[in-house]
Amino acid sequence: MPGVCDRCGQPYLVRYATTPQPEVRARLGERPWSMWRYREWLPLEPEESPVTLGEGATPLLPLARIGERYGFQDLWVKDEGTNPTGSFKARGLAAAVTRAVLAGAERFVVPTAGNAGIALAAYAARAGAAARVYAPVGTPPTILSQIQSYGAELVLLDGHIGDCGRAAREYAAQSGAMDISTLREPYRVEGKKTLGLELAEQLGWTLPDVIVYPTGGGTGLIGMWKAFRELVAGGWVRGPLPRMYAVQAAGCAPVVQAFDEGATRCTPWPEPRTVAAGLPVPAPLGDRLMLSVLRECHGGAVAVPDTQLIAGARELETAEGIDAAPEGGATLAGALELKQRGALTGAERVVLLNTGAGWLYRS
Numbered sequence: 293m294p295g296v297c298d299r300c301g302q303p304y305l306v307r308y309a310t311t312p313q314p315e316v317r318a319r320l321g322e323r324p325w326s327m328w329r330y331r332e333w334l335p336l337e338p339e340e341s342p343v344t345l346g347e348g349a350t351p352l353l354p355l356a357r358i359g360e361r362y363g364f365q366d367l368w369v370k371d372e373g374t375n376p377t378g379s380f381k382a383r384g385l386a387a388a389v390t391r392a393v394l395a396g397a398e399r400f401v402v403p404t405a406g407n408a409g410i411a412l413a414a415y416a417a418r419a420g421a422a423a424r425v426y427a428p429v430g431t432p433p434t435i436l437s438q439i440q441s442y443g444a445e446l447v448l449l450d451g452h453i454g455d456c457g458r459a460a461r462e463y464a465a466q467s468g469a470m471d472i473s474t475l476r477e478p479y480r481v482e483g484k485k486t487l488g489l490e491l492a493e494q495l496g497w498t499l500p501d502v503i504v505y506p507t508g509g510g511t512g513l514i515g516m517w518k519a520f521r522e523l524v525a526g527g528w529v530r531g532p533l534p535r536m537y538a539v540q541a542a543g544c545a546p547v548v549q550a551f552d553e554g555a556t557r558c559t560p561w562p563e564p565r566t567v568a569a570g571l572p573v574p575a576p577l578g579d580r581l582m583l584s585v586l587r588e589c590h591g592g593a594v595a596v597p598d599t600q601l602i603a604g605a606r607e608l609e610t611a612e613g614i615d616a617a618p619e620g621g622a623t624l625a626g627a628l629e630l631k632q633r634g635a636l637t638g639a640e641r642v643v644l645l646n647t648g649a650g651w652l653y654r655s
Contacts, residue, residue, distance in 0.1 A: 295476035296475075303475035303476070303577060303578055306335055306481070308333075311525050312333060313527070314526065314527050327348025327489075329348075330489045333485065334482055334485075334486070335390075335391050336391075340394060342387075344418075345386070347375050347483075348375070348383060348490060350370060350371055352494040352495070353368060353370075353614065355367040357611045358611050358624070361611070364627075364638050364642060365638050366639070366640065366641040369608070370487065370491065371646050372647050377410045378649040379410070379647055379649065380484065380645075380647045381410070382411050382414075382415075384408075384480030384484045384515075385414075385415045385480065387479045387483030389419055398421050399424075399468065400412055400469055400470050400472050401467075401470070403425075403426045403427070404425055404427050404453070405508070405570050405572065405573075406431050406435035406436075407569075407652070408474070409435070409439045410439050412425060412444065412472060413438075413444035423442075424460075424463060425445065425446050427456060428448070428449060428456060429449065429450055431448075432569060432652065434651070434653065434654060435569070436448075438652070452572055454574055454575055457473055460473055461473075473577075474573075474576075475511060481511055484511045484514075484516070485518050485519040487519070489519050492523055495641075499529055499531065499532075499533060500642065501535065501641045502642040502643070503535075503537070504623040504630070504645065505536060505539065506571060506647055507538035507571070508540075508570045509577070510538070510579075510581070513538060514581050514582060517533075517536065521533070535589050536585060536586060536591040537592050537593065538551075538591075538594075539593075539623050540595050541595065541598060542595045542598070543565035543566040543597075544561050544573065545593075546558035546559060546560065546575065546579070547576065550583055551586055558583075562574070566601075567601075568601055568617070568618035568619045568621075568622055569618075569653070570647065596626055596629060598618075600621075601621040601622035601625050602618060603621065604623070604624035604628075605618050605621025608620060608621060608646065615650040615651060617646065617647060617653060618653060620646030620648065624644060
């Protein structure tokens with residue numbers, strides 16, 4: 293299948309013929325607590341079984357100490373580091389591998405800054421398929437060893453995620469492997485969409501006022517917004533949708549730059565640098581979608597330096613016992629910056645996304 297639209301070069305998104313009705317909600321309590329409890333919202337036929345390791349069902353935890361310290365009355369973190377393979381990438385890759393294998397795929401390739409490579413390696417192994425992963429040579433060594441431990445073929449390149457993406461596309465064209473890169477197939481977004489579905493259920497079928505999301509490729513940002521709009525259309529939730537804020541590292545902030553300039557596309561970021569391996573995406577394919585979401589929800593974008601995102605991750609660990617990745621630390625640093633600017637008030641319900649486990653970044 294084509295990875296992007298031949299005419300405009302933009303990603304495809306899934307559209308469903310019908311929306312699950314509110315009575316489906318009553319049946320959720322009978323199902324296992326994983327992302328597949330929302331199967332009516334996902335690209336899965338009634339008789340099909342997913343490729344799964346039990347992904348989803350991650351905790352939504354109050355940050356009482358940090359909230360009191362900085363004047364937030366209702367601050368939470370969605371801790372995605374508890375997923376199989378240690379990050380939120382498990383959601384997207386489980387959905388993408390499931391749909392592809394059911395369609396006959398036997399071989400996959402992905403570029404990665406780390407966590408997507410681990411997830412693809414694991415879910416390909418679970419499905420009995422082959423996987424090749426292209427990663428920058430500077431990727432944290434623990435992440436690289438995890439990729440190899442699941443049996444994937446690992447290829448290291450000098451350069452950044454964009455260079456790995458080009459190599460992955462070349463390999464896919466030559467070998468027939470399915471390129472499962474961010475937004476080059478439509479089902480990773482559907483897996484990430486379950487973040488929004490879970491948040492709604494965990495909050496008693498209400499939505500938070502604000503979501504602060506660490507943004508590289510932006511699949512989770514796009515997926516959550518898709519979920520919220522679908523929930524409203526199906527009558528599962530009411531009221532205003534959350535304001536969403538993208539947080540990027542100051543050393544690679546193309547979305548922040550484009551948002552501040554009022555642009556509809558990102559200008560590729562020269563020489564991306566940050567310790568947060570998931571954030572340096574210099575030219576995100578989903579830039580138009582992300583910028584559209586941020587403006588539609590009346591949110592915004594903010595960049596934080598590495599010193600602050602590292603401090604944020606450390607504070608989540610020491611004050612709340614959450615093993616935060618640097619990307620998760622970026623959301624706390626971003627929330628503090630947004631509050632200082634007056635974009636957030638202390639009374640709002642604010643949810644931070646910790647997208648992965650901190651141990652993966654420690655050698």
